[in-house]
Amino acid sequence: MTTAIQPQPGIMDIALYQGGASKIEGQASPLKLSSNENPFGASPKATAAVTEAAMGLHRYPSTDHKPLREAIGRVHGLSADRIICGVGSDEILTLLAMAFAGPGDEVLYTEHGFSLYRIFALSAGATPVVAPETNRCVDVDALIAKITQATRLIYIANPANPTGTALDMAELTRLADAVPDSCLLVLDGAYAEFFNGYDGGASLVTARENVVMTRTFSKLYGLGGLRVGWGYASREIIDVLNRIRGPFNMSSVALSGAEAAVNDREFVATCLKENAEQRARLTGGVRQLGIACDDSQANFVMARFADEAEALAADAHLKSVGILVRLVKGYGFPEALRITVGQAEDVTRVLDALASFKGAA
Ligand SMILES: *Cc1c(COP(=O)(O)O)cnc(C)c1O
Numbered sequence: 001m002t003t004a005i006q007p008q009p010g011i012m013d014i015a016l017y018q019g020g021a022s023k024i025e026g027q028a029s030p031l032k033l034s035s036n037e038n039p040f041g042a043s044p045k046a047t048a049a050v051t052e053a054a055m056g057l058h059r060y061p062s063t064d065h066k067p068l069r070e071a072i073g074r075v076h077g078l079s080a081d082r083i084i085c086g087v088g089s090d091e092i093l094t095l096l097a098m099a100f101a102g103p104g105d106e107v108l109y110t111e112h113g114f115s116l117y118r119i120f121a122l123s124a125g126a127t128p129v130v131a132p133e134t135n136r137c138v139d140v141d142a143l144i145a146k147i148t149q150a151t152r153l154i155y156i157a158n159p160a161n162p163t164g165t166a167l168d169m170a171e172l173t174r175l176a177d178a179v180p181d182s183c184l185l186v187l188d189g190a191y192a193e194f195f196n197g198y199d200g201g202a203s204l205v206t207a208r209e210n211v212v213m214t215r216t217f218s219k220l221y222g223l224g225g226l227r228v229g230w231g232y233a234s235r236e237i238i239d240v241l242n243r244i245r246g247p248f249n250m251s252s253v254a255l256s257g258a259e260a261a262v263n264d265r266e267f268v269a270t271c272l273k274e275n276a277e278q279r280a281r282l283t284g285g286v287r288q289l290g291i292a293c294d295d296s297q298a299n300f301v302m303a304r305f306a307d308e309a310e311a312l313a314a315d316a317h318l319k320s321v322g323i324l325v326r327l328v329k330g331y332g333f334p335e336a337l338r339i340t341v342g343q344a345e346d347v348t349r350v351l352d353a354l355a356s357f358k359g360a361a
Pocket residue numbers: 087088089090091114157160161188190215216217218219224227228229
């Protein structure tokens with residue numbers, strides 16, 4: 001680039017996002033447990049809706065996403081005019097930063113928080129601020145201690161990625177109580193459904209002007225490739241976000257697929273039940289092998305080995321038997337591997353592979 005053409009300050013500090021690996025050299029179809037995708041795929045009803053929508057590709061999609069917002073509202077008991085749909089929840093999270101933070105402002109998240117939060121802050125020209133966690137959990141007091149007059153946004157994922165740990169409603173409420181009116185608390189609920197009894201923070205959003213919830217179709221609904229997420233906030237905040245989002249951000253295919261998916265409650269119930277059972281099996285099995293693992297409230301577990309060398313050796317062994325998991329050194333856990341909860345036979349494969357790894361060590 002010529003020196004006369006320069007991006008906004010902060011942008012060149014962004015390191016490119018690294019997604020979960022999807023290929024192993026020399027393996028035709030690896031078992032991919034690196035991106036927290038639904039092991040059962042998408043609802044057949046969503047796939048059928050997508051196929052049908054493909055017949056109308058020459059038409060522009062709706063700009064107000066009303067049918068999808070109403071379907072989401074019905075299922076979650078929320079008012080559709082407080083919902084916004086985006087190209088993955090990533091888009092909602094990034095619109096929040098663009099709309100509410102800028103140069104001189106601070107965007108706060110935690111030590112092991114989702115790697116995109118830093119990117120959202122820097123893209124908006126704001127300053128990222130990191131609060132420490134305690135025992136791999138968001139520490140409400142440590143977070144509160146980092147709030148300043150310049151803090152405009154706080155991002156936390158609950159349950160968190162990559163740890164799988166979660167704050168209960170009492171802790172979330174305590175945090176929300178401490179956030180000043182001038183600052184937005186963004187509850188990233190990418191894994192909210194997997195945390196039994198948790199509403200993603202919707203009740204907090206309903207009661208307060210400065211709390212926002214984001215949700216996604218990429219994890220539980222198995223639609224990561226379709227790119228659909230949504231946010232729930234006050235009407236004023238939704239109005240602000242609607243002004244800066246692209247009018248045709250959601251394709252007609254994405255809108256139709258997501259609407260069919262959210263309405264297929266039977267598929268959702270089956271996936272949740274399987275995830276809970278297999279998560280317990282995976283957690284128990286990993287621990288039995290002498291590998292540390294916190295209780296997870298999501299659709300993955302984080303296995304902690306003795307050190308980075310052992311984690312890398314375990315990763316290499318898993319790869320050699322065709323299993324892809326996620327290295328999480330970038331999240332501050334060089335000694336750990338994040339493993340998506342698969343179907344029963346996938347969990348058996350992972351546990352067998354880890355047992356043979358431990359046996360050979
Ligand atoms: C996967 C994930 C998201 C969601 O991404 P989409 O853009 O909706 O696919 C958001 N936050 C966290 C913490 C995630 O792990």
